[in-house]
Amino acid sequence: MLVAAAVCPCPPLLVPEVAAGAAPELDAARAACTDAMGVLAAARPDRLVVVGPGDGPGPEVFPPGTPGSFRGFGVDTDVCLGPEAGARTGRTGRELPYGLAVGAWLLGRTGWAEVPVEGVGVGESLPAGRCVDLGREVVAGGGRVALLVLGDASACRTLKAPGYLDERAAPFDAEVGRALGTADVAALAAMDVVRARELKASGRAPWQVLAGAAEGAGLAGELLYEDAPYGVGYVVAAWS
Incomplete structure (x- = not known):
């Protein structure tokens, strides 16, 4: 059963x-993510699953202790999925995709060491129905499950955005913020896959996994942050 979820953006820029020098520009987003992580801890789950954009279509499962890094961005910062002690037994030769590495960084930053942590990577091409089914599978094993869900909204909010300016981006992001802030499972499950891909919204598939996991859970949502620095939509929400 899903007992709580934290929804956070996953740009590597979230890591100071x-x-x-641009780190202060995302201080508000970092603070909101910390608040969302607090909601996860307060729910006292038996298991935490980190869901984020993957490198392939997925789904791809990453066991506890899987390492990740931000060396590709020129910084000597390493992370692992869950407590550091688990890294000695969890290594598989694979590294976390950057979205999940940001999730691991958030866990380490907030001192998360309560329960086992595993990761699931899902790609932008994974169909909506498969994402929803995957969410159901994640919580089907029983016990109290929490999700940390990583993903960005559109990348087309301004002329300097990675995807350039698209007039559809702001309305799309507004609906994403509304759905995540109100725990509207049906709206998330029904998101337009093609439009999300055209607007370069990396969160579509992870949010639809959340929709499947939350079916029947009766969780309420709270929108903690919504903005578009650098022309990319970032949303932070907590469900409990």
């Missing part, structure tokens, strides 16, 4: 060492 990566952002360097």
Whole structure:
């Protein structure tokens, strides 16, 4: 049963060492993520699953202790999925995709060491129905499950955005914020896959996994942060 979820953006710039001199620009987003992580801890789950954008279509499962890093961004910052002690037994030769590495960084930053942690990577091409089914599978094993869900909204909010300016981006992001802030499972499950891909919204598939996991859970949502620095929509929400 899903007992709580934290929804956070996953730009590597969220990591201050990566952002360097621009780090203060995302201080509000970091603070909101910390608040969302507090909701997860307060729910006292038996298991935590980190869901985020993957490198392939997925789904791809990453066991506890899987390492990740931000060396590709020129900084000597390493992370692992769950407590550091687990890294000695969890290594598989694979590294976390950057979205899940940001999730691991958030866990380490907030001192998460309560329960086992595993990761699931899902790609932008994974169909909506498969994402929803995957969410159901994640919580089907019983016990109290919490999700940390990583993903960004559109990347087309301004002329300097990675995807350039698209007039559809702001309305799309507004609906994403509304759905995540109100725990509207039906709206998330019904998101337009093609439009999300055109607007470069990396969160579509992870949010639809959340929708499947939350079916029947009766969770309420709270929108903690919504903005578009650098022309990319970032949303933070907590469900409990």
